[in-house]
Amino acid sequence: MTVTYNLRFDDGQHWRVLAVEVEAFRERCLLRTPAVRPFTARISLCLWFDLLVLQERYGVTPEEILEPILHLERGEPASGVKPATRFRRPPLKGLWHKHWFSARFLAANMLAAMARGDPKAWLLEIVQEGETLTEDAIARIAERFTTRALEDRDAAKQLTGEWIVFLKRDGANHYLCLATHETGDQRVFDKIINVCSRDFPQIGAWIEEAAA
Template sequence: MPIFNKSYKITHKGVDLHIGSDDLEAFAKFYFRGLPVLERCTEKFILDLYVYAHTSGLNPLVVLDEIKSLEVPNEFTRTKPATMFTRLPLKGIWHKHFFSSHFLGQNMQIAQGGGRLETSIGQVLEKYEGIENTDENWKAVAKELTQETMALFHQRKERSCLTGEWIIFIKHEGNNYYMSISFHANDDISIYDDVLTSCQQDFPHLTEIVKNYAIRTA
């Protein structure tokens, strides 16, 4: 378990947080009970989860469910499989998506891309071509268009292709070490710097391993 001995003043999404070491420790013990991975989590990872839970309405259990899927063989997940970054500077570091309702719009946009939405709309309009111009008929059209739109999302969900934000972690000697939570908008260098800083603070033996990933995974 991380040694919580720091306090933080953080402003995120207009919310000011004053986080003490006791706050982080209590948060970690409450949410990670029954999931024996705390000794492989950095303080940065716990802090990220705390901040997003208290400023963005993120349910920490959403993230922990994805961690469980990484730790337990054949555990079900509706998001994409974990993958390793292949480009510098993140080459060799892993990430796993997690999903919550906050990311519904993003997934709808992806699901409807590539002309899929236009095709579905066209099929519905063709089906109702020439109908009488009444309120009831157009309500029926609108209802079916909504159903087709949601069907694209559910198809993506059933294929376990939902996307969200990232759990950043390292694989070493058969174990996962959880470094941070990152957003797609974060640039690669800042993510890499967070990983290195987290290693130096909590897992010094992983620092040189991360620095040498580009060579070892070439």
């Protein structure tokens, strides 16, 4: 039987890729990031398919996601990205997620920094009300609302992107798929049960055990 991986986007676009094509893509990635090879058996082919789609549709390189996975394998040494977090509510209870960060998330992180910060206070750090704006002041305002806003979130370990969903079992991480904040928990769960079970046939029971 021919095995395929399918994904339909909200805009109606449908991606259908043969499993052998996903496997070939995986091998190309492993040539570029050989440190992943020792634990490849713990990475679902579903996740490799997600990587392939991200690369082809959005230009996100696989290394942008494989590096956070290596980070997890090394015990999450300090970085600006949020540490892995466990899902607390069904249907994903028992699973974990790790954010991965890409330049495509810069705008969202800057907006989040401003939403949680005090933009008026930031502005008054540089110029007072009624003061004439100089070129230097404009440059410093731009730097405060962009670079320093990101640095603030980095220092607070609040840089966010999208998720790597994984399961901790027998002292090792099993990497299942990628997801976004908008995907919906049930949709992520159904994807794991229906697709990741090809690589991990007992995934449903594993999730139940982890959630107990």
